[in-house]
Amino acid sequence: MDFHFEILKTDPTGARLGRLTTPHGAIDTPAFMPVGTAGTVKGLTQQALTELGVQILLGNTYHLYLRPGHERIRGLGGLHRFMSWPGAILTDSGGFQVFSLADLRKITDEGVVFRSHLDGSEHFLTPEKSIEIQQALGSDFAMVLDECIEYPADHARAAGAVKRTTEWALRCREYARANAAASTNQGQALFAIVQGGAHADLRRESARQLVDLNFPGYAVGGIAVGEPHALSCEIAAVATEELPKDRPRYVMGVGFPEQLADYVRCGVDMMDCVLPTRNARNGCLFTSTGRINIRNAIYADDPRPLDERCSCMVCRNYSRAYLRHLFQANEILASILNSHHNVAFFLDIMGKIRQAIAFGELAEFSSEFQARIQAGEP
């Protein structure tokens, strides 16, 4: 079944409860998408993802293009089949990674020349190339190549990125349509990305230009790149105001547990972030009463579960003392269990957010959640 989006309910705050239908199953929104950079969500088997209730994950075009290569994945039947993942996949355009590289060589209207972080080889990423790769991967949601800028960026620079992003969005769509038959996923939907830095007029302008092109969904890019959280939310709200209500909105690369509901209240339906898995590998664990660094010696003899409010496999079975031991001993199981809990925690928040929207109680949920985190552990 092809792409379809249905809004089931809107909360007084502006938050939306919805359902996205894809060729690889339905997604309850607002949704948090764990990041599976190189065809795996680090530390978790696909079986664990399914048990956790993950409906959609993110794959990184830049990483998969360099290794194992998109033509290899095409030959093996696309990314779903390659990684044996029955759920939905969203791929980014590769732009964010490329613009983050130290060895970025040159940006022109044509595209971006960059050097691989793996072997230093030179590559040229264009809007067309980004779509070619994403069609080979066969994700359910592909993203247009956008120009990502730093924060702060002045008005002229941000305006230039908006202009280029719209031009590139059009080229992406044209290439995607002309080469649709080459995609390993015939139900692939292409989302545009709103840019404009922290300038409200440019965000509105970018959104309007892209809406004129009539995409099935829209992302807000260039958020959480160093600006204060309140400003991130303002930017997201300004952008979503311009976007059609019947299309899904995706804020890229956010956020901390206590921030998720803020984006949802801006009318955002999808989010992704490496935080739960990356922090897990560093021993930083999220709980309902705040963050825990499991390396801390105070946990060495602590028989309690990580989070007494959490019902995930880790919190049901293992103590803080055991998790600390695994981390200190540099055991693989530390990464496995820490990643499992953190992803479970983010998914659980989103589940509670969806429930709160259904009952029209998102504001209450938000303030209780914040209060518990600020109070810390009893």
Next chain:
Amino acid sequence: MDFHFEILKTDPTGARLGRLTTPHGAIDTPAFMPVGTAGTVKGLTQQALTELGVQILLGNTYHLYLRPGHERIRGLGGLHRFMSWPGAILTDSGGFQVFSLADLRKITDEGVVFRSHLDGSEHFLTPEKSIEIQQALGSDFAMVLDECIEYPADHARAAGAVKRTTEWALRCREYARANAAASTNQGQALFAIVQGGAHADLRRESARQLVDLNFPGYAVGGIAVGEPHALSCEIAAVATEELPKDRPRYVMGVGFPEQLADYVRCGVDMMDCVLPTRNARNGCLFTSTGRINIRNAIYADDPRPLDERCSCMVCRNYSRAYLRHLFQANEILASILNSHHNVAFFLDIMGKIRQAIAFGELAEFSSEFQARIQAGEP
């Protein structure tokens, strides 16, 4: 329920089909025990071990004593509870690791002085200390401290180790009985270890001395320390001939998949080895047609499962191409899936060996298994 061993059937080859009952469940023998050095079988969750049908695993006294410390584990309710493992656990004495250390300082009749591989601190391992640690851990099977020698070792040196091993076995048992109340597992059984190097007369002498002390089970130590496999089997056979038929026999630290049945035919009931997990982390995978190094470029586009005869979670879901990609990208999932398959493969062999004994067809199983490995991949 306390320790109990029942032999259900004996094969014409001498192999025994049995059932070991422990305070943490029953174990079908012959059994292969995965090694959980530091309170975790590297790369596998306890949930995965259960799904794999693991009934018993091994914990290393040396590692757990140094980190997190046996008194810490005692305080947390023993090793089963610490690692949340409902099945049986066998702990070694710590002797093998200590004797393998470069910084081994001094061996006397009293015990062994060694330096920690973690921080260089000095420790003194005696027979009494080894039991004290194992009682704190609360394993279902504890092992006596034995003197481990290198191969080859001359008759005089091996005879000295036999004498000391018997003396230490007696001290271990005396300490274990006097301090039984201190164990976190009131059903803990203590096994003795036959030494004697490659000298048949000494192996017989060692076995007889230990049998006189009437232990509930016996291990054969100092096997697979560099001698040819045929000699390993000879040594095991000589030792088991002297051991009482109604007690379980355990050969420590073996072996390769094609060797397991050979030990079973010597009347061995239990084996352990780090091979499946250690090799997995290096990309060496065991299959029914031989070993595969998954790093090899020939697997880059190979859509087939690792082993078409294997029905484990990995072989049901993932291709060689995906496994190679994960290994090349240094992903945690590479260690997880590789370890899962290798452990499944070893357990599957033992299951087939038990079935073959039940049908009186172990010799046929062995020759077919060997033939398939020698023929290699079709």
